[in-house]
Amino acid sequence: MTVRVTQSMMHSQLLRNVNNNMGRMETNQNILATGKKINKPSDDPVGITYALRYRSELSINEQYQKNVDMASSQVEHTDTILGQVGDIVQRANELVTRGLNGTNPQSALDAIAKEIGQIYEQAVTLGNDQLNGKYIFNGQKTDIQPYTSAGAATETTDSGKLISQFAAGVTIPLNVTGSEVFGQTTDSDNLFSVLKGLQTAFTAGDQATAKSLYDQFGTRITKILEVRSEVGARANRLDLINNRIKDLDLNLNSLDATTEDADMAETITKLKSDESVYQASLSVGAKIIQPSLLDYIR
Structure with missing residues (x-):
């Protein structure tokens, strides 16, 4: 037909x-x-599922990168302040060593006592240090000033930790508490208590008390160095995490480009x-x- x-x-x-x-x-x-070779799901139904997965992982990775940047800033700032605390306790250590020399006249001891008093005030200032308006040594109570000049030796900081996440199941505490750095109120080597005691002892010319406090002062210096070492270890780990996130970001972008571009x-x-x-x-x-x-x- x-x-x-x-x-x-x-x-x-x-x-x-x-x-x-x-x-x-x-x-x-x-x-x-x-x-882009995929502009709508119908262009490549299988490819779009991979592309969406890569985009989701990149978004999560971007948030982890922000967490690392914020954490690195806080840890580095804390390390700087601990370095300053280390400087003043080393200066105090030099003054105490000089004061325990039995040849010093009382006028020299008075001068040492006055400088130790200034070091005490600086220690309180550092204990109240803030980053972005938040007190770095008061645990989770970052909106409350931890120390006062009059009663620092009898004040306890919050023991809570600020935890940040950098990958699935990977968390790191960012802060150290004032009690870890300066000592608990019940510690015999509480930095504020020891500094006040040394100031009083030198003013009174009491060498025996100064010698006893000097031994306690030495243990506090060791603990401050240990805390700073721990903070340094956190900073190093954050650097490793940062490198891993950047490598993962490059890999995900490469996979996404292969799928979509x-x-x-x-x-x-x-x-x-x-x-x-x-x-x-x-x-x-x-x-x-x-x-x-x-x-x-x-």
Whole structure:
């Protein structure tokens, strides 16, 4: 049976083919404009699931990077303050050693006592240090000043830890408490108590009491060094975590680019080819639909 091909059928088929050619050209134009070969789920249903997963992991990784940056800032600041605490206790240690020399006149001991009093005040100032408006040595109660000049030796800081997460199951405490650095109120080597005691002893010329407090002062210096060593270890671990996050970020971006990014040279080649086909289809179509009613009458 012979099928009669009508003019309407030819026009419909032509229009369908021209639209298909234009659709392919539009797809490649869109890819070229966005630089992505996946612009909607239907472009690659399997690829879009991987792309969404990579984007989610990159977003999580970005938050971990922010956590590391914030934590590094806090740990480095704490280390700086501990360094300053170390400097003043070393100066106090020099003064006490000089004061315990039995050849000093009382006037010299009075001068030593006054400087130790200033060191005490500086220790209180450092104990009340703040970062971004938060007290760094008062545990989780960062909005409350931990020490006062009049009663630092009898004041206890909060023991809570500020914990930050840097990966699934990876957490690190960021702070150290004032009690860890300066001592508990019940500790015989509480820094504030020892400094006040030394000041009083030298003012009174009491060498025996000063000698006893000097031994306790030595144990507190050792504990301060241990705390600073722990803070330094945290800083080193944060550096390792930071490097890992950056490496993971590069890897995820590479995987995401492989899944989503278009090959620009290939896309341009396809687009030029599609344009040629589209122009050819228009040229052929012009010849097909050229006959008019007058042509049929002839």
